[in-house]
Amino acid sequence: MANNISFPCAIMLFFIVFYLINSSNAMPSFNVQRYGARGDGRTDATEPFLTAWSLACESRARAMVYIPRGTYLVRNLVFWGPCKNIITFKIDGTLVAPENYWSIGSSGYWILFAKVNRISVYGGILDARGAGYWSCRKKGGHCPQGARSISFSWCDNVLLSGLTSLNSQNIHVTVHHSSNVRIQNIRIRAPSGSPNTDGIIVQASSGVTISGGVIGTGDDCIALNPGSKNIWIERLNCGPGHGISIGSLGEYANEEGVQNITVTSSIFTKTQNGVRIKSWGRPSNGFVRNVQFRNLVMRNVENPLIIDQNYCPSRKGCPNQSSGVKISGVTYANIKGTSATPVAMKLDCSGSHHCTEITLKNIKLTYMKGATTSYCKNAHGGASGVVVPMNCM
Numbered sequence: 001m002a003n004n005i006s007f008p009c010a011i012m013l014f015f016i017v018f019y020l021i022n023s024s025n026a027m028p029s030f031n032v033q034r035y036g037a038r039g040d041g042r043t044d045a046t047e048p049f050l051t052a053w054s055l056a057c058e059s060r061a062r063a064m065v066y067i068p069r070g071t072y073l074v075r076n077l078v079f080w081g082p083c084k085n086i087i088t089f090k091i092d093g094t095l096v097a098p099e100n101y102w103s104i105g106s107s108g109y110w111i112l113f114a115k116v117n118r119i120s121v122y123g124g125i126l127d128a129r130g131a132g133y134w135s136c137r138k139k140g141g142h143c144p145q146g147a148r149s150i151s152f153s154w155c156d157n158v159l160l161s162g163l164t165s166l167n168s169q170n171i172h173v174t175v176h177h178s179s180n181v182r183i184q185n186i187r188i189r190a191p192s193g194s195p196n197t198d199g200i201i202v203q204a205s206s207g208v209t210i211s212g213g214v215i216g217t218g219d220d221c222i223a224l225n226p227g228s229k230n231i232w233i234e235r236l237n238c239g240p241g242h243g244i245s246i247g248s249l250g251e252y253a254n255e256e257g258v259q260n261i262t263v264t265s266s267i268f269t270k271t272q273n274g275v276r277i278k279s280w281g282r283p284s285n286g287f288v289r290n291v292q293f294r295n296l297v298m299r300n301v302e303n304p305l306i307i308d309q310n311y312c313p314s315r316k317g318c319p320n321q322s323s324g325v326k327i328s329g330v331t332y333a334n335i336k337g338t339s340a341t342p343v344a345m346k347l348d349c350s351g352s353h354h355c356t357e358i359t360l361k362n363i364k365l366t367y368m369k370g371a372t373t374s375y376c377k378n379a380h381g382g383a384s385g386v387v388v389p390m391n392c393m
Contacts, residue, residue: 039070057083064088081116091124101133105144120159130169146170170196176203186213192240194218217241227256239269250284250325257287274304284324291330298337309350323350333361344372347379354378
């Protein structure tokens with residue numbers, strides 16, 4: 001019969017499967033417990049982790065760093081590359097930071113992969129135990145700069161999959177000066193009142209995909225900063241937090257632009273903003289172009305659709321309150337849900353550099369206490385389909 005596999009093909013298939021299974025099993029595995037790590041949550045496991053990494057990085061064969069079940073206390077971990085082959089970093093346990101926030105907070109990073117190409121990080125829980133640090137910040141005391149929980153700097157071909165990050169001192173995940181990065185099925189959680197606990201920040205990076213996940217923080221779920229390009233975000237549940245932001249931009253006169261961004265098939269629940277573009281009201285040669293916000297659901301969001309080019313929290317250093325960031329080619333399509341405020345769409349653009357080529361298509365945002373309204377300033381474009389609130393451009 002046509003569906004039958006011939007005997008020679010079956011033999012060949014058998015040997016292919018056999019090879020794949022055995023080559024996988026032959027991957028050198030560097031178990032942190034072998035080098036002295038104890039999963040008791042009390043014994044400092046920093047050096048065993050670094051030893052396992054060093055051996056894996058030097059391996060000429062594809063290698064794995066393995067963290068078995070248990071709770072591991074670790075201080076700052078910097079995993080340097082370049083490595084000699086592909087590295088898998090598999091976490092079946094939980095990593096916790098020291099209770100004294102100064103132990104990791106003065107360095108800016110808790111776990112950092114630097115100049116590592118072809119790295120895959122799977123699973124695990126990171127708990128930075130940031131409550132003490134947040135309390136210091138809120139009291140206005142003498143505090144360290146705070147640590148980002150896990151970061152990838154100058155890395156290419158990165159996969160971060162299935163990670164849970166809890167209670168970061170500030171940012172949970174950062175990607176900068178990196179390319180071809182995939183973040184998938186991630187869970188990030190910090191209290192809504194925790195300061196600057198952004199979920200994911202991307203900067204000076206390209207080819208970044210964020211797919212699937214739940215992010216609830218005290219700041220942006222995701223922020224795309226200068227130099228972000230070719231970014232795809234999908235199937236995200238955001239809330240609490242400040243939504244998904246491009247920016248803030250224009251803090252410096254000379255900075256890279258942001259381009260080719262898609263945010264799709266995501267849900268925002270009780271967030272401060274839905275999708276936002278934010279820039280300082282000061283001179284800049286930055287830009288935002290070719291952005292697609294589509295297939296989104298807003299659930300009681302304060303500012304579902306917002307462009308704010310008058311950002312200047314201290315009211316200092318913003319001459320004429322006019323942003324130099326040039327915004328063009330932004331599409332809002334197939335967005336529905338509820339706004340927590342009457343103004344469901346606010347497009348507040350720069351007086352010196354108007355927003356252009358703004359497209360609205362099939363928008364339906366309602367307000368529980370009455371009709372929704374829109375606000376436009378220096379915004380130009382067009383609309384099609386049903387648009388509620390009414391197009392004000």
